[in-house]
């Protein structure tokens with residue numbers, strides 16, 4: 001695929017109809033659909049352009065962690081993880097976290113979105129969101145049962161899986177789980193599958209490249225990179241623009257005639273809202289920020305998948321450099337204790353990924369136990385009123401004991417599968433947890449699931465931050481379109497549902513404009 005490099009500043013920025021902050025899976029669809037509908041859009045992205053080769057090469061993804069295109073966030077020390085602080089990579093570049101993530105494409109389960117609706121997100125049930133998944137996809141193998149083709153986002157099967165991934169699917173089948181050839185189709189995700197990805201010809205396709213790169217030459221589009229948004233400008237209860245700092249540290253402002261859309265992600269969006277005086281009154285007061293709206297839910301409800309790696313030494317060398325990180329999955333129902341079902345996922349990574357660093361083999365693979373709907377919820381708060389200070393992130397991982405029990409159970413399921421005959425030829429030894437106490441291991445080895453959501457949750461109750469049309473409650477002309485609006489984690493990786501949110505956000509903006517075209 002050919003990509004133009006994006007200059008730091010394109011377009012004039014004059015007379016924007018809309019401002020979009022952030023260019024990940026949430027922001028990029030909004031930008032594209034607004035441009036296609038003929039509106040002037042100014043895009044502000046804190047990171048630089050995406051003109052760097054490592055982004056396209058899926059094997060280079062880990063080498064991008066800790067570079068200038070990674071926010072490199074850390075959690076607060078976690079009480080239930082022996083005081084460990086978890087590393088939170090996040091893309092800080094055109095494309096957002098889709099430029100550094102695992103590229104797995106997963107829609108989630110119908111039950112997830114029905115649960116969102118039941119929690120107050122009217123209009124977000126499966127029947128409502130399914131057309132948006134079809135609209136955003138370009139599924140390589142063709143239409144299939146309910147799959148989309150011709151959409152902006154290429155989704156491909158993995159035609160060259162690591163032998164361990166293929167053997168894992170066979171082992172799951174051998175153990176009596178259904179083989180699921182397309183976990184994204186009408187049949188839902190249950191069963192064992194090879195994972196689909198947003199890759200074309202072995203190259204990563206980010207949200208930006210899928211959606212915005214094709215319209216970069218549009219006179220309607222202004223893109224400002226290295227623009228760290230510090231607050232939303234709110235006048236008489238209406239968002240009229242944003243303030244940002246460029247690379248020189250100077251504060252600048254840009255205004256929009258119609259709306260400001262925050263798509264700065266699950267940590268950036270609540271931070272910007274709080275810095276703008278939109279959040280819990282007490283917390284704003286604590287940091288000397290003038291309150292605009294007392295919105296107690298901002299930064300609450302931080303949710304993530306709970307994960308624990310189970311590490312194996314390979315028999316024989318790994319077959320070359322692995323391409324995709326996540327290659328196979330087994331999705332299971334869970335128990336009566338599960339908040340939403342399906343609730344369990346085992347994933348296969350064809351190399352060693354381990355939080356416990358002792359005794360790691362040269363050649364190995366990892367099965368990761370995932371609880372898809374953990375009960376533990378945390379918070380994102382300001383560390384200080386300085387926008388350059390990273391937020392204080394406390395996921396409260398494993399603070400609910402039900403999550404610990406679920407992980408123990410899922411680790412046991414994975415151990416049994418990997419010990420089956422279908423995988424025997426690939427396994428030399430179990431490295432972690434090995435002989436240690438499983439409960440202690442879960443606390444020692446649990447990591448961030450990297451699927452954080454929920455810090456600007458949609459709904460209608462007192463703690464909802466946006467209404468079901470994604471409008472920030474109490475501020476006109478301000479919406480959120482990213483993973484922060486999800487009430488719960490979905491039953492799968494979060495980029496897919498975030499693309500869906502971006503697509504739907506664009507429709508909501510355009511519908512509301514059509515209903516009120518003369519608004520100044």
Ligand SMILES: Cc1cc2nc3c(=O)[nH]c(=O)nc-3n(C[C@H](O)[C@H](O)[C@H](O)COP(=O)(O)OP(=O)(O)OC[C@H]3O[C@@H](n4cnc5c(N)ncnc54)[C@H](O)[C@@H]3O)c2cc1C
Nearest residue numbers: 022024026046096097102103104229265268482483493495
């Ligand atoms: C290591 C890792 C692996 C992952 N693997 C997968 C996977 O395989 N499949 C999957 O589906 N999901 C995966 N995810 C999750 C997925 O990438 C995210 O859920 C998704 O990117 C969220 O999209 P978003 O638009 O909400 O936020 P982001 O993609 O994070 O985008 C937010 C954007 O806003 C910008 N921004 C933030 N603050 C500001 C500010 N103040 N001013 C201006 N700009 C700002 C950021 O720089 C960024 O460009 C992974 C995540 C990580 C961290």
